[in-house]
Amino acid sequence: MTRESRWCSELQESLFTKSREGVSGYKLPSWTGAPVTVNLPEGSLRQNECDLPSISEPEVMRHFTALSTLNHHIERGMYPLGSCTMKYNPRMNERVAALPGFSSLHPEQDVEDIQGMLEALYILQDMLCEITGFSDCCLQPAAGAHGEFLGMQVIRAFHLANGNDNRDEVLIPDSAHGTNPASVVVTGMKPVTIKSGADGRIDLEVLRAACNENTAGIMITNPSTLGLFEKDIVEISKIIHEAGGRLYMDGANMNAIMGKSRPADMGFDVIHLNLHKTFSTPHGGGGPGSGPICVTEELAPFLPAPIIVEEDGQFELTSYQEQRPSVHPYFGNVGICIRALTYILRCGGNGLTRVSEIAVLNANYIKAELSGVLDIDHSEDCLHEFVATGKQWKEKFGVRTLDVAKRLLDYGMHAPTVYFPLIVDEALMIEPTETESLESLKLFIAAIKSIREEAENNPELLHNAPVSTPVGRMDETKAARQPDLSWMGPCNCG
Numbered sequence: 001m002t003r004e005s006r007w008c009s010e011l012q013e014s015l016f017t018k019s020r021e022g023v024s025g026y027k028l029p030s031w032t033g034a035p036v037t038v039n040l041p042e043g044s045l046r047q048n049e050c051d052l053p054s055i056s057e058p059e060v061m062r063h064f065t066a067l068s069t070l071n072h073h074i075e076r077g078m079y080p081l082g083s084c085t086m087k088y089n090p091r092m093n094e095r096v097a098a099l100p101g102f103s104s105l106h107p108e109q110d111v112e113d114i115q116g117m118l119e120a121l122y123i124l125q126d127m128l129c130e131i132t133g134f135s136d137c138c139l140q141p142a143a144g145a146h147g148e149f150l151g152m153q154v155i156r157a158f159h160l161a162n163g164n165d166n167r168d169e170v171l172i173p174d175s176a177h178g179t180n181p182a183s184v185v186v187t188g189m190k191p192v193t194i195k196s197g198a199d200g201r202i203d204l205e206v207l208r209a210a211c212n213e214n215t216a217g218i219m220i221t222n223p224s225t226l227g228l229f230e231k232d233i234v235e236i237s238k239i240i241h242e243a244g245g246r247l248y249m250d251g252a253n254m255n256a257i258m259g260k261s262r263p264a265d266m267g268f269d270v271i272h273l274n275l276h277k278t279f280s281t282p283h284g285g286g287g288p289g290s291g292p293i294c295v296t297e298e299l300a301p302f303l304p305a306p307i308i309v310e311e312d313g314q315f316e317l318t319s320y321q322e323q324r325p326s327v328h329p330y331f332g333n334v335g336i337c338i339r340a341l342t343y344i345l346r347c348g349g350n351g352l353t354r355v356s357e358i359a360v361l362n363a364n365y366i367k368a369e370l371s372g373v374l375d376i377d378h379s380e381d382c383l384h385e386f387v388a389t390g391k392q393w394k395e396k397f398g399v400r401t402l403d404v405a406k407r408l409l410d411y412g413m414h415a416p417t418v419y420f421p422l423i424v425d426e427a428l429m430i431e432p433t434e435t436e437s438l439e440s441l442k443l444f445i446a447a448i449k450s451i452r453e454e455a456e457n458n459p460e461l462l463h464n465a466p467v468s469t470p471v472g473r474m475d476e477t478k479a480a481r482q483p484d485l486s487w488m489g490p491c492n493c494g
């Protein structure tokens with residue numbers, strides 16, 4: 001049986017095909033009470049028997065457990081997806097977020113009834129401000145890119161309020177995440193790309209030349225997607241502020257610098273944080289995220305309502321005087337916020353610092369062990385991640401970075417981020433995170449070394465990888481554009 005047909009049979013073996021007459025997974029007690037009168041409209045009443053499968057509880061459990069393990073996930077193996085910080089999510093976060101005092105609330109309840117929730121969110125805002133050095137926080141954005149969108153709106157609103165309608169250009173280094181220019185465009189401003197210097201950082205002369213009376217600000221990811229700290233950040237901040245602009249920090253890489261340096265102290269005016277990366281809340285698979293922004297006092301009046309304030313131990317809702325339209329109902333994805341708060345409280349200040357130290361150590365360990373195996377353009381020590389290039393493997397063995405990434409799946413690991421950032425040819429962006437043990441780092445290093453040998457001796461194997469997963473190499477564009485996600489009956493792939 002081919003791999004594809006095994007996979008298809010797994011799916012064909014849906015709960016419906018496993019159904020056997022007379023088998024049941026539940027037993028309802030017989031009704032002994034009074035007849036129930038329900039006033040449902042005639043058209044809403046079911047006319048026929050519901051065609052549900054007859055199957056036992058263990059079979060249901062086995063079916064869904066089997067399906068859940070077909071995809072790679074962090075509980076199954078390492079997930080060194082650079083820039084995405086796929087760290088392990090402690091189960092404690094889930095337990096706290098599921099407490100009925102959090103999970104059973106309705107956002108329209110009276111503020112008197114949700115004091116505990118408001119206090120938790122208030123503390124989270126306070127902690128995020130402490131970690132970043134800013135004065136105010138808005139928890140509404142539901143993702144990093146959403147935070148960028150709000151942060152750009154805040155900067156735009158600030159310039160408009162100061163009569164600077166012309167300030168609509170936002171400088172963005174060429175190493176930036178694709179969401180940065182996109183967020184600028186959706187707020188009606190114009191992204192202006194600035195070319196990085198030879199060391200992968202912002203070139204101060206290029207920056208000075210790009211500033212003018214239309215400059216609204218700059219968006220910088222620090223540390224950058226190359227895992228490099230912008231060591232001239234204070235000078236960069238001076239140049240932008242003198243030009244009348246404001247500094248936005250894409251804080252998605254905060255995992256590298258928590259407890260070490262604070263973006264507000266570097267001269268930034270706004271930051272977004274990816275709670276679903278740095279603070280261990282679940283990430284990926286299209287689930288809910290959270291991308292709060294923190295801002296300086298100067299920009300706080302441009303944040304959307306509701307704002308949580310505390311007076312004599314009571315939590316109230318208010319708005320800033322310039323109140324922007326909200327970007328998400330109520331307080332954003334509060335379940336994710338509660339998970340992040342749980343994580344921060346469990347780690348404590350010293351614990352968060354340690355998280356960053358180990359994240360950086362792990363990345364540098366892999367980088368050092370793989371030097372000479374993979375080529376790395378920027379040879380200095382990295383922060384939480386680094387970018388290698390598969391250019392030489394392609395030239396020597398005809399093996400592309402995509403082949404290496406796919407082969408890693410056969411070794412039980414997720415691939416690093418590939419072909420990003422765009423400024424590195426055949427890029428492999430590796431971010432192990434702090435939750436990987438020395439043993440799993442060694443396994444990853446051994447896997448890359450072994451794939452290097454395969455590339456030399458059996459490149460065809462890599463071209464056909466993965467060979468052990470339920471599905472082989474997919475047309476990724478088609479998978480994203482025409483996803484086939486629901487069981488529609490037996491399929492025809494033999």
Ligand SMILES: Cc1ncc(COP(=O)(O)O)c(C=O)c1O
Nearest residue numbers: 083084143144145177179250252
């Ligand atoms: C550097 C950087 N910026 C922004 C984002 C966007 O975050 P999100 O995917 O939550 O929208 C990411 C996501 O991984 C990122 O790595």
